[in-house]
Amino acid sequence: MTYFAYLDEFGHIGPYVSREDPKYHQSPVFGLAGLVLSSKRVREFGTWFFKRKCQLLQWEIDRDGKHPAQWEKKGSSLYTVRNVRKYPELRRFTNRLFDQINEISGFVFYVGMRKTEPLDAHRPDKGPSILNY
Template sequence: MLLAYIDEIGETGAFVSRSHPRFNTSPAFGYAGFVIAAERARQFGQIFTEEKRKLFAIEIAASTKPAQWEKKGSQIFHQTTVDRYPQQLRVFNGLVHRLRSLGGHLFYYADEKPCGTPKQTKLDTVARESAAMRETLNRLARHADEQGQHLLVLMDQVNEKQRVERVPAMYAHMFGRPGDFEEMKRIVEPPMHLDSAVSSNIQFADWMAACVSRAIDYHLSASSQYAWITSGKVDAVRGLFTNNSKVHLWHRGVSEVFSPGRG
């Protein structure tokens, strides 16, 4: 069996531009993370924890809850990371190499947002989240089918209201789609939620989502400050994404944000 650990890329709100006073957060929304054999998941989690504890030893020692201390991906992949905190990228690349050695894969899927305010784009955030999750499950199912494995999807916890709203829709999608797409039978259950504070693998999924988010920003935002993300600083990720990892561009098909010839 495979385990897929995923986290959100960006957020579901509207996007106009980086300079807009309100709608400036992310030009796309989706999910990213990694897939690993169930029997290797605990080993990778231990590797991540060891590296995190060494890299952030001072901050963890000062924490009131060191066992639950986490560094968010947005802090790992910051605009100034490449100049001020290159050691974070070194550790990230090392973790990706370890994932590769354990037979794991990286994954992402995101939808580019139509440019405009909520009124201009007739924004429905629930529909946006549901569409991205459906396509994420579709593509993870295809990967599991290619590997001849069943799959369990795990993601960072959400509030109870969101969970109650999302689970029925995911069940309906999973059990309504196999008539035409047999690979959906590879997914055992709808995504289960884990607290990132106690799950090392969810924390790494968050780091991966942040990495992909910065690459998408570089591709889709003219004023992006993340050109460095595709300039060789995280080259460990190249060649490790599943074949189904893509960004769906608004009225323009699909794109690979870590394609070999870019950056």
């Protein structure tokens, strides 16, 4: 069987010192997350997701004037603590999303690494030390 994986990164790949550091304050974590679906279910899921996206974010899509298929909202601006608390429809959508993935025998995964190496050990050209085996 063939599978499709949709991957996205989270956090920031650059070094991190602290939230108070004037230069290295973006994110203490970097990682990948995604979902895996059978190739036989990808089109079905894409259609389902597109419809839900249009329903949930119709106001913003209309405001921006782009075709919904070309319009994108960054997850980091959608899934803020404020938005999750304020908008029950976002919480419902998220639960429906996970239910739909599960219903079609897909799965969600994530892996993240806390940045603990000293600043002078940061080597973005070499990738995270966990990957250098």
